[in-house]
Amino acid sequence: ILNVEQSPQSLHVQEGDSTNFTCSFPSSNFYALHWYRWETAKSPEALFVMTLNGDEKKKGQISATLNTKEGYSYLYIKGSQPEDSATYLCAFDTGGGNKLTFGTGTQLKVEL
Amino acid sequence: ETGVTQSPTHLIKTRGQQVTLRCSSQSGHNTVSWYQQALGQGPQFIFQYYREEENGRGNFPPRFSGLQFPNYSSELNVNALELDDSALYLCASSLDSRPETQYFGPGTRLLVL
Numbered sequence: 001i002l003n004v005e006q007s008p009q010s011l012h013v014q015e016g017d018s019t020n021f022t023c024s025f026p027s028s029n030f031y032a033l034h035w036y037r038w039e040t041a042k043s044p045e046a047l048f049v050m051t052l053n054g055d056e057k058k059k060g061q062i063s064a065t066l067n068t069k070e071g072y073s074y075l076y077i078k079g080s081q082p083e084d085s086a087t088y089l090c091a092f093d094t095g096g097g098n099k100l101t102f103g104t105g106t107q108l109k110v111e112l
Numbered sequence: 113e114t115g116v117t118q119s120p121t122h123l124i125k126t127r128g129q130q131v132t133l134r135c136s137s138q139s140g141h142n143t144v145s146w147y148q149q150a151l152g153q154g155p156q157f158i159f160q161y162y163r164e165e166e167n168g169r170g171n172f173p174p175r176f177s178g179l180q181f182p183n184y185s186s187e188l189n190v191n192a193l194e195l196d197d198s199a200l201y202l203c204a205s206s207l208d209s210r211p212e213t214q215y216f217g218p219g220t221r222l223l224v225l
Contacts, residue, residue: 004154034212036216041218042218043114043116043215043216043219044202044204044216045114046213046214046215049213089154089155091154091155096211097143097160097167097168097211098145098160098204098206098211098212098214099145099157099160099168099170100145100147100155100214101154101157102147102154102155102156103154104152104154105154
């Protein structure tokens with residue numbers, strides 16, 4: 001059974017704060033690591049798909065890094081805004097084909 | 113919006129009943145996956161269909177079954193419902209040319225009493 005862990009479980013920050021979350025996954029049989037952003041009552045939205053060790057990806061004020069040798073990925077949000085409030089999920093893909101194993105997510109609340 | 117819709121949004125059933133959940137994907141999305149998210153958990157992979165054939169299955173019993181249709185819609189069927197089947201059910205689809213990007217629907221919340 002694959003174990004994908006995310007920390008922290010939840011986070012409250014003030015507007016303008018920068019924050020980061022961790023996703024840990026097995027370092028063997030790695031194919032890809034996905035990050036999703038999921039706002040309440042909406043569909044999960046793909047943020048990044050990361051495949052190479054050392055990969056860094058950026059989308060606006062959100063960025064992610066990947067370390068496949070040690071089995072972790074970090075997601076950073078610079079200057080959080082209330083609209084960044086969401087659950088951030090990571091998902092591990094062992095063989096392509098998008099049969100994903102998800103973590104339980106980090107719930108971010110950005111307050112004014 | 114992702115262009116993937118699911119129906120119904122909410123559903124209440126009793127133990128032992130059968131349920132069919134529906135998903136409608138964008139044109140050209142030949143791959144559809146279904147996930148179950150129980151309370152407090154991350155989504156769990158149920159199965160995947162590619163061009164109307166099952167293309168992989170997670171750790172779910174045979175009473176979970178699916179169908180995919182040529183018009184890019186799909187169904188998840190669950191027989192003999194159990195209380196533990198209460199969850200949010202998500203479908204996700206992708207294009208052959210960009211298989212790494214999945215588009216999720218908003219989910220169907222099923223409550224089994």
